[in-house]
Amino acid sequence: MSYRDRLQRRLDDTGRPVRVGLIGAGQMGRGFAAQLLKMPGVSLSAVFDVDRDRAVEAFSQAGITASSATDPDVAARAIENGESVALGGVDEIGALPLDIVVEATGVPDVGARTAIESLAAGMDYATLNVEQDVTVGRYMLRLAEESGRLYSVCRGDEPVETKILVDFARDLNLEVICAGKGKNNPLDPYATPEGLAAEAARKKMNPKMLTEFVDGSKAMIEMAALANTTGLEMSRRGMYGPSSTVPTLHETFALQEDGGVLDRPGVVDYCIGPVAPGVFVIVRTDDPYVQHEMAYLQMGDGPYFSLYRPYHLASIEAPLTVYSMVLDREASLTSEHWTSEVGAESKRPLKAGELITGIGTDTIRGLADPADDFLEENGVPLGVLAGARLVRDVPADHMLSYDDVELDEDSLIVKMRRYQEAMARGEDVPSLKDLQAAIAR
Template identity: 55%
Template sequence: MSYVDRLRARERELGRPVRVGLVGAGQMGLGFVVQASRIAGMEVAAIADIAPERGRQAFAQAGRDDAVTGGSRAELARAIESGTPVVTDDAQTLTGLPLDVLVDASGVPEVGAQLAFAGLLAGKDIAMLNVECDVTVGLLLARLANGLGRVYTVCRGDEPVECKALVDYVRDIGFEVVCAGKGKNNPLNPAATPDSVADEAVAKGMNPHMLASFVDGSKTMIELAALANGANLRVAARGMTGPHCTVEALAETFRPATDGGVLPDAGVVDYCTGPVAPGVFVIGRSDHPAIVEEMAYLGMGKGPYYSFYRPYHLASVEAPLTVAQAVLDRTPSLAPQAWNAEVLTVAKRDLRQGESIDGIGGETVYGLTDSAANARTGGHVPLGLAAGARVLRDVSAGTVLTTADVAVDETTTIATLRRLQDRLLEGEEVLGAWI
């Protein structure tokens, strides 16, 4: 039975649809609201945005011009229960409203951490369009959700989740996963800033900080770290290899160097520039003669490496599927299974002692994926903790920042959760060594 059929059946049984609370009514949030409004048995019942007018406009585009703005939590709750959508400027308000799932589309790691932690404790399922938060504290949030009988998940539509579905498929049919990854939409320019991409952002109708995070590579690094942790794959080299590639050449390119490819090893994540974007891919391997013969007959190439390719990802249009999966199946679309990858913070320009880091997609830093082991032994600062950090000494552009270079703002929720996650991982390492 399809999700829509099951959502309708649930609505008939309970007398109401799945109620979703959304944080962030920007480009991704708007798409989510409009698409969810077209799915029977599901509704966005509340939006939190620092600019409430964006929330009202999102509801209006979804055909609802009756949204209630402001009022006490009790008043907002009564409105929701009567079928009237509400808008607030405080994300934390959503945790106390009669909602089933909280979706974070803010893209701000601290906002995601606050919402997810408080929401889980309040008995809500959490669905993240905020992958930046997931690659910082996602393992802790997933463990907390499991312990509380809730679901913590990254949303479908983003490349990590759609690629994870391909990984599962390739493993399920008995192939070895050699590489999983995505095409990068923009040529890589680590020096890109909101100012340098401003004209392009206007032309595309994008937030310049978001576009800068795409162009400087941070978003690709974040997404592939989430995939590595969610699919239990590795990062073979800092920054990965990132060759230019076509769809037809995927299986020839993303194989170990010993077999003529670019990979240092198998079982890794990677990306490419070129016409593979906006798709995701998995390279699977099977060398049994019968399978090689069958795959050749089926037009999949000569083997033993084969490409499995999805030519699109639909961002916020597909994200409501994760809400349905969480509510109906009680499983995540993607959540960290292990902590294999980190996104390190790199100086985008020369930084001076006393400066403050402005965060992802800004003027000062970009992200670079590496193994979690390398990040830990090098004392490197995760990109998700960089916003608001204070520069302790002059560093040159291109420096991978450590705790000797910058002081993280330890008063934030995400920093607190990160320290708890670090202790959790340290305890597991000690236990593993003892066993």
């Protein structure tokens, strides 16, 4: 039975819809809201955004007038009465009667804070913020399990949609050689928001978000998330990123001994060229009859074959994770493995004392790395660098380490990353209750 029919049945049985809260009413959040509001049995009960007008617009685009309630108790009653509320902050999350919270800010610190508050209040938590997951995803999964609720990265972006292809290949007992995506934008490792301002305006995007796409940071983040959910390895630091086409994917991502770019099987990577916005998995089989059948089905000549999905629908597809969590109690993507990290390279020479302005700016870009190599070189995660200061001069194209920077130790995402690293060492780490108390202080 479809999710649509099951949600309608749930509404008929319980008398009330699934109550969803949305954090962040930018491009991704509004796309999510627009699609979610078309589904029966689901209510977008609250939208939170630092710019309350954007939260209001997330409702008005669907012809819904949001309640003007701002007091948490009044807002809670409005939701109980079937109304929707638009709020300018996130402090009220834990006081509202929501079933699941979806976060779409792309800011790791905001994602961490709202996840803790939501889980502690007994709500499931889904995120479009892959940046957060590659930084503290393993710790987030532990906190969710402790709370008895679910945590998940949302469907729609490449990590989850590629994972589905990986699961499909593994269920067919095909050997996974490589899984990955086509890069959506031309690669410019030195892109800046200022240089992309006009293009961002044409596309109605935040210039920092577009910069994150163009400079390769987003591809690094997404492929690391894919690696950490599937157990596949990072192909190499920064990945190969070759040019390819859909018909030649299985040739490009074959092993080097067979004419491809890869030095070993079981990795993630991306490509440049007319493959985006699709995702792919390259598989191999040595069985002569399976090769014959695959060739008959026009999948290639073998032994390498491409499984290709020609699209990902980003925020439009994200509501599927909400339905899966509510109805099936299943997450779409969690970091169950630790094979990859995302560090940072300097885009230009940086001076001691200079402030790092974070992802999608003119200071740094993301750089994916095998986890063991990253640990050995004392790499510092991309997701904790916003607000950090250089303690020494570094040249352009330098991979930053903890020795290069002084982090903002008051930042929640920095604290959580410290705890995740302690967790990996087998040390005790704060509980969800402890973290919530620390936020309250």
